[in-house]
Amino acid sequence: MLPLIGILIIVAGFALRLNPLLVVAAAALATGLAAGHALVDVISAFGKAFVDSRSVSIVWLALPVIGLLERSGLKERARIVISGIKVATTGRLLLAYLALRQLTSALGLTSLGGHAQMVRPLVAPMAEAAAENQLGELDDETRFRIRAFAASADNVGVFFGEDIFVAIGSILLIRGFLDQNGIHVEATRLAWWAIPTAACAFVIHGTRLLLLDRSLRSAANGTAGPGTEQP
Amino acid sequence: MITLEFVNVIMGVMLAGVAVVSARDVSSPKRYNNAAFWGLFAITFLAGSYLPNFVNGLLVLAMVLVMAIGKLGGAPPESTTRAERERSAARWGNTLFIPALTIPAVTLLGTFTLKYLHIGNVPLVDPKQITVVSLGAGTIAALLVGMIMLRPPASAPIVEARRLMDAVGWAAVLPQMLAALGAMFALAGVGPIVATILQRWIPLNTPFAVVATYAIGMALFTSVMGNAFAAFPVMTAAIGLPLVVHRFGGDVAVMASVGMLSGYCGTLVTPMAANFNIVPAALLELPDQNAVIKAQIPTAIALLVANVAIMYLFVFR
Numbered sequence: 001m002l003p004l005i006g007i008l009i010i011v012a013g014f015a016l017r018l019n020p021l022l023v024v025a026a027a028a029l030a031t032g033l034a035a036g037h038a039l040v041d042v043i044s045a046f047g048k049a050f051v052d053s054r055s056v057s058i059v060w061l062a063l064p065v066i067g068l069l070e071r072s073g074l075k076e077r078a079r080i081v082i083s084g085i086k087v088a089t090t091g092r093l094l095l096a097y098l099a100l101r102q103l104t105s106a107l108g109l110t111s112l113g114g115h116a117q118m119v120r121p122l123v124a125p126m127a128e129a130a131a132e133n134q135l136g137e138l139d140d141e142t143r144f145r146i147r148a149f150a151a152s153a154d155n156v157g158v159f160f161g162e163d164i165f166v167a168i169g170s171i172l173l174i175r176g177f178l179d180q181n182g183i184h185v186e187a188t189r190l191a192w193w194a195i196p197t198a199a200c201a202f203v204i205h206g207t208r209l210l211l212l213d214r215s216l217r218s219a220a221n222g223t224a225g226p227g228t229e230q231p
Numbered sequence: 232m233i234t235l236e237f238v239n240v241i242m243g244v245m246l247a248g249v250a251v252v253s254a255r256d257v258s259s260p261k262r263y264n265n266a267a268f269w270g271l272f273a274i275t276f277l278a279g280s281y282l283p284n285f286v287n288g289l290l291v292l293a294m295v296l297v298m299a300i301g302k303l304g305g306a307p308p309e310s311t312t313r314a315e316r317e318r319s320a321a322r323w324g325n326t327l328f329i330p331a332l333t334i335p336a337v338t339l340l341g342t343f344t345l346k347y348l349h350i351g352n353v354p355l356v357d358p359k360q361i362t363v364v365s366l367g368a369g370t371i372a373a374l375l376v377g378m379i380m381l382r383p384p385a386s387a388p389i390v391e392a393r394r395l396m397d398a399v400g401w402a403a404v405l406p407q408m409l410a411a412l413g414a415m416f417a418l419a420g421v422g423p424i425v426a427t428i429l430q431r432w433i434p435l436n437t438p439f440a441v442v443a444t445y446a447i448g449m450a451l452f453t454s455v456m457g458n459a460f461a462a463f464p465v466m467t468a469a470i471g472l473p474l475v476v477h478r479f480g481g482d483v484a485v486m487a488s489v490g491m492l493s494g495y496c497g498t499l500v501t502p503m504a505a506n507f508n509i510v511p512a513a514l515l516e517l518p519d520q521n522a523v524i525k526a527q528i529p530t531a532i533a534l535l536v537a538n539v540a541i542m543y544l545f546v547f548r
Contacts, residue, residue: 067391
C-alpha cells in the first residue's frame with residue numbers, strides 16, 4: 001500500500017495547484033523511498049529514468065526553425081491564406097484538420113502533426129484568422145478559446161486515428177502483453193476494432209467544433225463587435 | 232551507426248545555446264535562473280549517457296530547485312515588429328511554408344527509407360531509434376532550408392529558440408519528468424497494488440458491470456498515470472483478461488482494442504499527459520494551463536460512454 005503515496009502526492013499537488021514539475025519530482029522520490037529503497041538508490045534510479053526518457057523531449061528541436069519562420073512572418077502568412085478563403089470558419093477549418101490528422105495517423109503518418117510543428121505556427125493562427133474574417137477583431141478570451149480547440153483537434157485526431165494503423169506502438173504493446181499471457185491476436189483484428197471508436201470520436205468532436213462556430217458568433221453578437229451580422 | 236546519442240548531442244547544443252542567450256539578456260531580472268535551468272538540462276543531454284546515474288539524479292533535482300525556489304523568467308518580446316513581419320510575409324508569400332513543411336516531410340521520408348540504408352553490414356541508423364533520428368534530421372534539414380532561404384543573422388535560430396523555450400518554460404521538461412515517474416512507479420510495483428485493490432473492492436457480477444469497470448478503470452488509471460500504456464497491463468491483468476474474457480467469454484481483440492482507446496479518453500483530461508495537454512497550453516501562450524483539458528472534457532466523457540457501449544455490444548457476440 002505504501003508506494004501509493006506517490007499517487008496521493010500527485011492528486012493533492014495538482015488539486016492545490018502547486019507547480020507540476022515540483023509535484024512530480026516529489027512523488028517520484030516518495031514512491032521510491034516508500035518502496036523501501038535508500039535515498040541514494042532512489043535518486044540514482046530517478047536520474048537513470050530521466051536520462052533514459054530523453055527522446056520524449058526531442059520535439060523541442062523544432063523550435064529554432066519555427067521561431068525563425070515566425071520572426072519572418074509565418075503566422076501572418078497563415079492568416080493571409082485563410083482570409084482569402086471566404087467559406088472558412090474556425091469550426092470548419094478545425095474539422096478539416098481533425099479529419100486530416102485522423103486519416104494520416106490511421107495510415108501511420110503520426111509525425112505529420114504535433115503542437116510545436118503544426119498547431120502553434122499554422123493551425124492556431126489559421127483558426128484565429130478564420131474567426132476574424134467572420135467576426136472582426138477578437139478579444140483575448142476568444143483567441144485563447146480558439147487556440148485551445150486547435151490543440152484539442154490535434155490530440156483527438158492523433159489519439160483516435162493511430163490505433164487503426166497496425167504497426168503503431170499501442171498495438172505492439174497490446175500484442176506483447178497478450179503474448180506474455182499466452183494469447184495470440186492478429187494486429188489487423190486489433191486495428192479493425194479501433195474503427196468504431198474512431199468514427200465516434202470524429203462525430204463527437206467534429207460536432208463540437210461546428211458548434212464552436214455558433215458559440216463564437218453569439219458571443220461576438222453579444223458584445224456587438226465590428227463585423228457582426230445576423231446568421 | 233547513427234544512434235539516439237547523435238540527436239541527444241544536437242539537443243544538448245541547442246539547450247546550451249538557449250542558456251547562453253538567456254544569461255546575456257540583461258533586460259531579464261531572472262536571467263541567471265533561466266540560464267541555470269536550461270544549462271542543467273543541456274548537461275543531461277550532452278553528458279547524461281556518461282555520468283553516473285546518481286549525478287544525473289542530482290542534476291534533475293537541481294533543475295527543480297532552481298525553478299521552485301529561484302523561479303524562471305518569462306519569454307522576451309518578439310524580435311521583429313508586426314509591421315516587419317507583415318512585410319516579410321508579403322515578400323516571401325507561400326514559400327514561407329516550405330521550411331515548416333520540411334520537418335514532417337523529411338521525418339516521414341526518414342521513417343520509411345532509413346531502415347534500408349546500410350554501410351557494409353551495419354545499419355546506418357539504429358533500427359530501434361529510426362523515428363526519433365528522423366525527427367531530428369527533419370528539424371535540422373528544415374533549419375538549413377530556412378537559413379538558406381531567409382538569410383537571417385546567424386544568431387537568429389538560437390535567439391528565437393530561446394524566446395520559444397522561455398515561453399514554454401518548465402512545462403518543456405514535464406513530459407520527460409513524467410516518463411521518469413512512470414519508471415519509478417514500475418520499480419515500486421504501484422500497478423499490481425492498484426489491481427489488487429480493484430479486484431477486492433469492486434463488485435463485478437454482471438457482464439455489463441465488468442465491461443464498464445474495465446473501460447472506466449482504464450480511463451481513470453490512465454489519468455492518474457498520464458499514459459494509457461502504463462495503465463493497460465495493470466487493468467487488463469486485473470479485469471480485462473480474467474473477467475471480461477475468461478469468466479464472461481468476451482472477445483480478446485475487442486476488449487484490448489476498445490480498452491486501450493478508453494484509456495485515451497483519460498489522457499484527454501489529465502495534466503499528467505503533459506505533452507498533449509500542458510505543453511500546448513504553454514506553447515499557445517494560454518494563461519490557463521488547463522485550457523486545453525477544459526476544451527477536451529466533454530469529448531472525453533461522451534467518447535468514454537461510446538466506448539462502454541461499443542465494447543458491451545461487440546465483445547460478447
